[in-house]
Amino acid sequence: MKLQRRDTEVFSLSFLDCICCGFGAIILLLVLSEYGQPVVIEKSRRQLDGQVLALQKELHEIRGETDVLNREMQGRVDRLRREKLNLARVSGEISAIKGQYEASRQDAAVANIVEGELVAAYESLTEDLKKLQKQSRRRPPTEAVGGIPIDSEWIIFVIDTSGSMLSAHWESAQQVLKEILDIYPRVRGLQVLDDEGKPMFAGTRGQWLQDNPAQRARITSAMRNWRAFSDSDPVQGIEEAVSKYWALDKRISVYVIGDEFTGDSIQRALDDVDKANPPDANGRRRVRIHAIGFPEGPGMPPFTSIRFAALMRAMCDRNGGTFVPVTTEKACTGYIEVFGTRQCIGGG
Numbered sequence: 001m002k003l004q005r006r007d008t009e010v011f012s013l014s015f016l017d018c019i020c021c022g023f024g025a026i027i028l029l030l031v032l033s034e035y036g037q038p039v040v041i042e043k044s045r046r047q048l049d050g051q052v053l054a055l056q057k058e059l060h061e062i063r064g065e066t067d068v069l070n071r072e073m074q075g076r077v078d079r080l081r082r083e084k085l086n087l088a089r090v091s092g093e094i095s096a097i098k099g100q101y102e103a104s105r106q107d108a109a110v111a112n113i114v115e116g117e118l119v120a121a122y123e124s125l126t127e128d129l130k131k132l133q134k135q136s137r138r139r140p141p142t143e144a145v146g147g148i149p150i151d152s153e154w155i156i157f158v159i160d161t162s163g164s165m166l167s168a169h170w171e172s173a174q175q176v177l178k179e180i181l182d183i184y185p186r187v188r189g190l191q192v193l194d195d196e197g198k199p200m201f202a203g204t205r206g207q208w209l210q211d212n213p214a215q216r217a218r219i220t221s222a223m224r225n226w227r228a229f230s231d232s233d234p235v236q237g238i239e240e241a242v243s244k245y246w247a248l249d250k251r252i253s254v255y256v257i258g259d260e261f262t263g264d265s266i267q268r269a270l271d272d273v274d275k276a277n278p279p280d281a282n283g284r285r286r287v288r289i290h291a292i293g294f295p296e297g298p299g300m301p302p303f304t305s306i307r308f309a310a311l312m313r314a315m316c317d318r319n320g321g322t323f324v325p326v327t328t329e330k331a332c333t334g335y336i337e338v339f340g341t342r343q344c345i346g347g348g
Contacts, residue, residue, distance in 0.1 A: 148290050148322045152253035153188045154208065155180070156245060156287075158237035159223075160258030161194045162230040168297030172326065173257050174223050176292050180255055181219075187211045188250075192219055194228040195258065197240030206244045232260040232304065234291075234312075235269045239276040242287055252287040253321070256312060259294035260304035266311045273315055289319035294326050 157177060159165075165173060177192075189208030192200040199205050200222055209215055234256045241254050263269050277285050291312035296305040309325060316323040 148183070148324070149288070150183055152184075152251045152288060154245070154250050154252040155184065155187050155190055156241045156252060156254045157192045158195055158197075158234050158241060158254060158256045159192065160230055160232055160234065160256075160260065161226065161228040162232045162258075162260060164232075164297045164300060165230075165259055165294070166227070168300075169259055169294040172294065174220060176257060176326070177223060178220055181216050190215065190219070191241075191245060192223075193237050193240060195230050195232065195234045195237040195256075196228070197237045198228060200226055208245070231262060232258065232308075233263040233269070234258055234261075235263065235272050238273055238289065242276045246286045254287050254289045256289065256291040257294075258291075258308055258312075259296065261308035261311045262304055263311075266307060266314070269311055270314060270318065274318065277319055285319045287319070288321045289316055290321040291316050291323045292326055293323065 157180075159173065159177075181190075188211065190211050191204070191207075191209055194200070200219070201209070209219075238254060238256065241252075246252060261269070273289070277287055277289070279285050293305070293309045293312055296302045309323070313323040315321075
């Protein structure tokens with residue numbers, strides 16, 4: 001029996017029903033879902049915008065904090081650089097201090113050597129002084145020359161070269177200078193200044209003349225014709241003697257020879273010499289100052305000579321020396337021995 005094929009339609013009513021039901025279910029899901037509502041979508045958008053703004057705000061805050069941190073870091077870097085510089089400077093100072101310490105140790109060693117040499121020199125000077133004192137015993141004792149001590153090895157003469165000295169006392173002054181030199185058999189240095197501080201021999205300022213018989217003869221010979229300006233004030237010559245010739249290792253005696261003092265004030269002169277020749281901690285002056293004073297010349301008032309005697313007596317007393325007044329032979333009533341020669345006392 002032959003079967004006949006039956007034609008089937010694809011888009012039948014049953015199929016369409018199924019399709020419609022599926023679409024309906026999808027639409028129903030979309031309607032029931034809140035994400036599908038416009039209000040919800042707008043709300044979600046605002047939330048996202050708020051989140052974006054919050055994130056941007058956080059970003060700005062982070063950037064601000066980053067700037068602050070960068071500034072702090074830069075400040076710390078600068079501080080670290082300064083500390084490194086300070087450390088380098090301190091290291092340099094420490095090195096310098098170490099160098100100074102080493103130098104001071106070397107200086108101390110040198111000072112010890114110099115001190116030892118000074119001690120040896122002092123001992124040598126002491127021995128020489130003892131020899132000189134032994135030799136001086138063969139000569140008249142110190143009392144015979146006015147009590148002037150002869151403990152110096154360097155001698156400076158400060159001589160008044162004024163007209164009154166040249167006219168009335170110049171030969172006696174030459175004899176006094178020779179007698180003083182004879183007191184010292186041997187010294188280490190000599191110098192002769194006028195009362196202005198200028199040396200007898202040009203070109204020898206600040207220098208010592210060597211002591212020998214020829215030099216002594218040269219000094220006494222030059223004094224005969226020595227002419228120099230003088231204001232009859234020995235202060236400047238004494239200041240020159242101390243400032244230009246004094247040294248720690250030298251025992252110096254200054255002999256002032258004159259007859260007048262015409263300065264403004266005796267006290268000012270004493271103060272000026274005190275400044276130039278101050279005492280040390282033991283009260284010892286840098287140089288001894290002795291003086292030989294002559295009386296006024298013929299026809300001259302005695303006022304300036306009396307001032308010279310008063311000044312030099314006080315100055316010698318302050319500076320460890322001796323003042324010896326000398327008179328000329330005018331109707332003398334008596335004599336005394338001064339520097340080995342007869343000197344008049346009293347008289348008109």
